[in-house]
Amino acid sequence: MATGAVAVCVGTVLAFEVYGFAELAMDAPTPPDGPARALLVLPLLLCFGGPFAVLVTLLLTLPTVSAARWVSARTTGPDTWWWVPVVAVAAMSAVAAVVGAWWRPGAGASVLLWLTGAALLTGAALLARDAALRGRRLLRVLGYGALAAVAVAAIGGAAYATGAVTEYRPPKADAARLVGTWSDGHGGTLRLSADGTARAEGLRSDCTGVGTWSSEPDGPTAWDQLVLTEVTDCSFDWRISGTPEHPKLNHDYGEVDDPHWYTLTR
Template sequence: MAHWTVERQGATPAGPERVGGAGWTAAWLTGAVTLSAEGALALVVYFLAGLRDEHYFAAGVSAYVGYLLVAVVAVVMLGLAGLIGSAAAVLPVVQLSRWSARRTGRAETMRWCLAACGAFATAAAVCTGVPTALLGGSWTVLPLVFLVAFLGLVPAVLCTRAVTVLRGTGGRFGLAAVVFVCGLTLSAVVFVGGLAAYGTGLIQGYEPPRLTDAQLVGTWTDDQGGTLTLRADGTAVANDLDVRAAEAAYGGDAPEQCSGSGSWAQGASLSGTPQLDLSVSGCMGGSGWQFGGTEEQPTLYYWIGDPDSLDQYTLHRRSPVP
């Protein structure tokens, strides 16, 4: 009687589930969400850093509606850019990391994935920086593009790679949701924290210069041929100042060019900020010019029409009076 002997094989651990269509969709969305979150964080940091420089904000209902529309457009553009960037860069890098590790017979570790990010960033820097430098630009574009591409790719690639090794479609899309919430929370925390730092004085925001009479004395120009000379005795001489500023200051009946003599003195606006009260016979009567720029490079400006339009007529100090 024949006896058959069957050896009992030990259970082998299951490898990662092969990523199918839904898995790659989740990976694509995860990369897009990560890139969008990085873009939102970069915009928040850029906005907060800009508060240290000269800036103006319009007020009123129409301005607030405009800000809301800009925010909506920015969100849409970030989402579209994330989707395109994920398909064009993140997924190819994930595939490159997996393919190159398989070809060399090595395990696809995190270091290997970072090396793939470095290779892609290097290619992007060369393709962008070399033509720019050959066309007369600076070679500093190369390291700058490499740094931006590498730092932008790494979080998105690592999150996307994590999706591809997860089991179950629900878990993969769940990771995309977690990345979205974390990115949104981080941007909100940085935004609120930055505003709090400015509000408490921990970070010094922009403040217009407080110019003395001696600092105001001199010749100011609009860089288009128009000049305004302020003298120490309180007299002023205008020569071919732009008609738009003259009309705004004089009610619309000013001549084509504002030229003449008058007087000036420091005053204060309705909000209490210092300003220059300038009166020139025939074209300006008691108009208030605001101070801008810095102590080293001050400017005088006048709002043309509604300040909500942020349209200014600006004079730069050219030289002091001897």
């Protein structure tokens, strides 16, 4: 069981590392953490990862190994290894379906959740199976994990360095490009006029009224661009994201460590 638990922890760190590289190319109103996210999660894993990994091992990893052996014994022969990924994918499909029905994260996030979970469960279950057949493999798991982390860093770094993948940057938007009507897709609109007048109707927090707006396009980086609106009884600071052809205005209404974005498009 220890091998499976360690594999879950190692796989979690690798998943954060892979997501960190992918995040660099994603449309976002603030700079992403990038691969450093994997380092940020290490203290959390050291403090709470053990019980979590043991729980995942008991509830998912070991049952996956047992189910794969059971299916293998009744179909292709005793303990065929490739039944492990088959059972793991089936199990994570069920988990992703339940989580998707409850959380409703959207198609893209659901697929990402399913792929990540299936990869983690498959790796942990295969290592747990190997440990059951040949004895403990803790050092091997840690060694494989270190090599995988280096490989992910090398491949991810090369992908961005060679231009195979482009790192996202918000579009530069001066005041002239911001003029127009912006919508939240649910009936709320914000009209920015060239004379500095802002008209809001049905925005978040029942923001409706007439006021002023201004832009701060000359920050140190493209991430620092701000659009400031002051309407009767409500003021918003907007960050810019999207593309030059389809920009977005984003207002953060969450906590510092847990932002939630209210987005307007045009």
